[in-house]
Amino acid sequence: MYTSTYVQKLYINPIIQYGAIPVFLDVTIPQYNIDVAQLEEAYTEKTKAVMIAHTLGNPFDIQAVKLFCDRHNLWLIEDNCDALGSTYTMNGITKYTGTWGDIGTSSFYPPHHMTMGEGGAVYTNNPLLNKLILSYRDWGRDCICVSGQDNLCGHRWDGQFGELPKGYDHKYTYSHFGYNLKVTDLQAAIGVEQLKKFPSFIEKRKHNWSKLYEALKDLQDKIILPAPANHSDPSWFGFLISIRPETGLNRNEVIKYIESKNVQTRLLFSGNIIKQPCFDELRSSNLYRVIGNLMNSDFVVNNTFWVGVYPGMTDEMIDYMAQVIKEAIEK
Numbered sequence: 001m002y003t004s005t006y007v008q009k010l011y012i013n014p015i016i017q018y019g020a021i022p023v024f025l026d027v028t029i030p031q032y033n034i035d036v037a038q039l040e041e042a043y044t045e046k047t048k049a050v051m052i053a054h055t056l057g058n059p060f061d062i063q064a065v066k067l068f069c070d071r072h073n074l075w076l077i078e079d080n081c082d083a084l085g086s087t088y089t090m091n092g093i094t095k096y097t098g099t100w101g102d103i104g105t106s107s108f109y110p111p112h113h114m115t116m117g118e119g120g121a122v123y124t125n126n127p128l129l130n131k132l133i134l135s136y137r138d139w140g141r142d143c144i145c146v147s148g149q150d151n152l153c154g155h156r157w158d159g160q161f162g163e164l165p166k167g168y169d170h171k172y173t174y175s176h177f178g179y180n181l182k183v184t185d186l187q188a189a190i191g192v193e194q195l196k197k198f199p200s201f202i203e204k205r206k207h208n209w210s211k212l213y214e215a216l217k218d219l220q221d222k223i224i225l226p227a228p229a230n231h232s233d234p235s236w237f238g239f240l241i242s243i244r245p246e247t248g249l250n251r252n253e254v255i256k257y258i259e260s261k262n263v264q265t266r267l268l269f270s271g272n273i274i275k276q277p278c279f280d281e282l283r284s285s286n287l288y289r290v291i292g293n294l295m296n297s298d299f300v301v302n303n304t305f306w307v308g309v310y311p312g313m314t315d316e317m318i319d320y321m322a323q324v325i326k327e328a329i330e331k
């Protein structure tokens with residue numbers, strides 16, 4: 001199971017909890033996505049899947065990753081939580097991120113492109129994976145009847161499963177150790193309304209990102225600006241900035257100044273995740289593997305931050321943000 005180190009503790013947790021071995025690869029800058037040159041080195045016969053996030057909306061090199069997965073017969077899971085609405089073009093076909101792999105995931109936690117308050121979605125076009133996903137969502141049930149439905153398949157009372165007697169109610173037959181991950185009707189109602197506004201959210205996010213880029217592009221001797229992946233049209237989650245170390249500027253001082261002017265900043269989530277305290281007890285174990293020295297992930301930990309491109313921001317607000325960032329860097 002491969003992942004890049006810079007981003008999310010959140011999707012690594014289940015890999016560890018499940019007892020699988022995550023393998024961490026470095027990122028490239030200024031894409032802040034997985035360095036595909038390391039993929040082959042990371043592969044072993046035990047490798048089952050590749051799971052990677054599209055960082056802050058910027059698609060990873062889907063073409064290279066897909067070729068790698070096809071070559072080794074691996075599942076591809078796209079963590080699309082930060083990239084809903086991003087597109088990627090391969091062999092003349094343009095598709096949304098999250099639909100290139102076997103499974104895509106979205107988060108509808110409030111800061112994301114659309115929200116349901118909490119919750120998320122998993123998507124696939126593979127009928128078998130779909131059945132498995134629904135089973136894991138619904139306590140691990142074998143039966144596919146939705147709540148309130150009975151005997152859809154007409155075989156509720158005539159199957160034989162595990163060591164249960166023949167004819168045991170299929171409704172209460174469990175083929176997996178699953179969870180209860182259903183969204184509520186209330187969340188769904190919010191999601192339906194958000195979907196109507198979603199296209200305008202994406203346009204506004206792209207607009208805000210481009211406006212920030214224009215305003216900051218003359219500072220490239222001091223900061224590294226983000227770069228969209230080749231063949232992509234990102235639906236940006238945020239705007240990443242790295243301080244060039246040769247400027248002698250201290251990233252924390254820069255963000256403290258920006259925050260003092262009422263502009264919020266964020267670091268790139270967990271940074272180099274294996275440096276986090278949750279790894280303290282794992283460090284001497286063989287419960288994870290690392291490829292190379294994660295030099296760029298460490299660079300991100302020390303020099304990178306980001307600001308939001310929330311669609312509710314006006315041009316005036318974006319101008320103010322850009323002005324404050326300039327002051328922080330030039331003062």
Ligand SMILES: Cc1ncc(COP(=O)(O)O)c(C=O)c1O
Nearest residue numbers: 008010053081082107108109120
């Ligand atoms: C890339 C990425 N993956 C996973 C998650 C986790 O999503 P949730 O908070 O819905 O569990 C997030 C949340 O911010 C995210 O940004």
